[in-house]
Amino acid sequence: MSESVEQQSCHVEYGYAPEKASYLRRLKLIEGQTRGIARMVENDQYCIDILTQVAAVTSALKAVSLGLLEDHLEHCVADAARQGGPEADAKLEEAMQAIKRLVK
Amino acid sequence: MSESVEQQSCHVEYGYAPEKASYLRRLKLIEGQTRGIARMVENDQYCIDILTQVAAVTSALKAVSLGLLEDHLEHCVADAARQGGPEADAKLEEAMQAIKRLVK
Amino acid sequence: MSESVEQQSCHVEYGYAPEKASYLRRLKLIEGQTRGIARMVENDQYCIDILTQVAAVTSALKAVSLGLLEDHLEHCVADAARQGGPEADAKLEEAMQAIKRLVK
Amino acid sequence: MSESVEQQSCHVEYGYAPEKASYLRRLKLIEGQTRGIARMVENDQYCIDILTQVAAVTSALKAVSLGLLEDHLEHCVADAARQGGPEADAKLEEAMQAIKRLVK
Structure with missing residues (x-):
């Protein structure tokens, strides 16, 4: 990840530090939901029901x-x-690139 | 998931059946990537690098x-x-709803 | 648009024919909204207010x-x-390509 | 648009001012493309070809x-x-709301 802008201005902690526990909990949930989707595929569940679950995970990831x-x-x-x-x-340019990836 | 349309016309197997192994492999990968993102948060990695990984997972889910x-x-x-x-x-209407959730 | 699949199965009219007047009205509205956005830029209005209008037009186009x-x-x-x-x-494959462009 | 944050810190001109002519040109083009789509509907052109044009306009709006x-x-x-x-x-919060509308 050599393209990251040098990070001195972020001090010791990143912006998400105070919310770290919350992010970890949400990612854990997303991981579990993904496992649940694999189980649905494994058990030959109905395509549309699987798509609904994938949409829920995508939406949770977008919120993260x-x-x-x-x-x-x-x-x-x-x-x-x-x-x-x-x-x-440089920081702004880097953030814009991240926003563009999100909007895509 | 009671709102699913009755599924007689899908016969014994759903459309994704021949690709089941491939979907399971891809979902496994997504699960692992999500765990990797949690590890990045755990280890206080740089926000933008985490966002890049989240975008990769979102993109993989969209492909699924x-x-x-x-x-x-x-x-x-x-x-x-x-x-x-x-x-x-009813099938078409149900598929359109899934497409709308995807496009949102 | 040579890549369109031959269209015999669409008969004389396309699927949107009964809604033609409604689509024309909506597209007229979108055209007018776009002109309104240009006027906002012309008159140096606030970026965020312009962005809000662009989001409304994008949303109207998505609905179309x-x-x-x-x-x-x-x-x-x-x-x-x-x-x-x-x-x-071929028709299904063509529709899937259109869906992929929508989801992107 | 009463919810816009007071704008003193934007000085006399907004951020897009130096690019004003370019934005006006692009919006003019989008307006013309939208008129072209209405003409396609008017002339009963093929749905998929219309969808391709709508996708082009949506993409141009996203770039704006x-x-x-x-x-x-x-x-x-x-x-x-x-x-x-x-x-x-307040400015950051307002920008985040705009980003959320874009990502949706």
């Missing part, structure tokens, strides 16, 4: 992404903006 | 959805269309 | 797409399925 | 949104972050 992005903008990007200079621009 | 939907249209929905009657309409 | 797709599946694709043969497969 | 968002983050939001205080938070 938006949460991480918000934390990132509020902390790392805002801190960099306050310090200014080329790193502020 | 599109595959399941294609199998479903090619088999269950096409079979129902061939038999005609109200079940054909 | 889903409507057209539903009409297409209900008529052209279902008709082709009833007739069977390679054209049925 | 991302451009406006980038300009907004680089200027209004970054300026607010530099000034700090409650307005910086």
Whole structure:
């Protein structure tokens, strides 16, 4: 992940640190739901019911992404903006790339 | 999942049956990637790197959805269309709802 | 648009024909909204307010797409399925490509 | 649009000002494409060909949104972050809402 912008302005902790336990819980849930979908396929369940579950997991992942992005903008990007200079621009550019991947 | 349309026209097997092993492999991979993301959060890795991984998983899930939907249209929905009657309409309506959830 | 599948099974009219007036009205509205957005840019209005309007137009276009797709599946694709043969497969494959472009 | 955050930190011009001519040109094009789609419906053209054109317009609108968002983050939001205080938070929150609408 050599393309990450150097991270001095994020200090010791990243933006998501205070929410770490919540993210871990949500990812655990997503992992379990994915296992549940595999079980549905294994047991030959109805395609549409499987699709409904996949949509639920996709939606949960999207919510995790938006949460991480918000934390990132509020902390790392805002801190960099306050310090200014080329790193502020680089942080914003990097965040925009992440937003574009999300919107795609 | 009581809202699923009765499934007689799907015969003994669903559309995804021939690809079952492939779907299970892909879901296993997605489960592992999700566990990897939790590990990144656990280890305080950089937000943007985590977001990149979440985007990869979301993209893999979308591909699974599109595959399941294609199998479903090619088999269950096409079979129902061939038999005609109200079940054909119900199958199509049900598939459209799944497509709408995907597009959202 | 040479890649369109030959269209004999769609008969004289396409699936959207009964809704033609409604689609034309909606597209007229979208055209007007787009002109309104240009006017907002022209008049230096606030970025976020412009973004809100662009989101409304995107959402209206998505609804038009889903409507057209539903009409297409209900008529052209279902008709082709009833007739069977390679054209049925080609129609479904073509519809899947359209769905993939929508989901992207 | 009363919910827009007060805009003092955006100074005299908004972030998209230097690109104004380019946005107007792109919106003009989108307006013309939308008119073209209405003409296709009017002339009973093939559903899939219409869907392809709608996808092109949706994609062009998405690009406009991302451009406006980038300009907004680089200027209004970054300026607010530099000034700090409650307005910086409000600007970020407002931008996040716009991002959520885009991602939906």
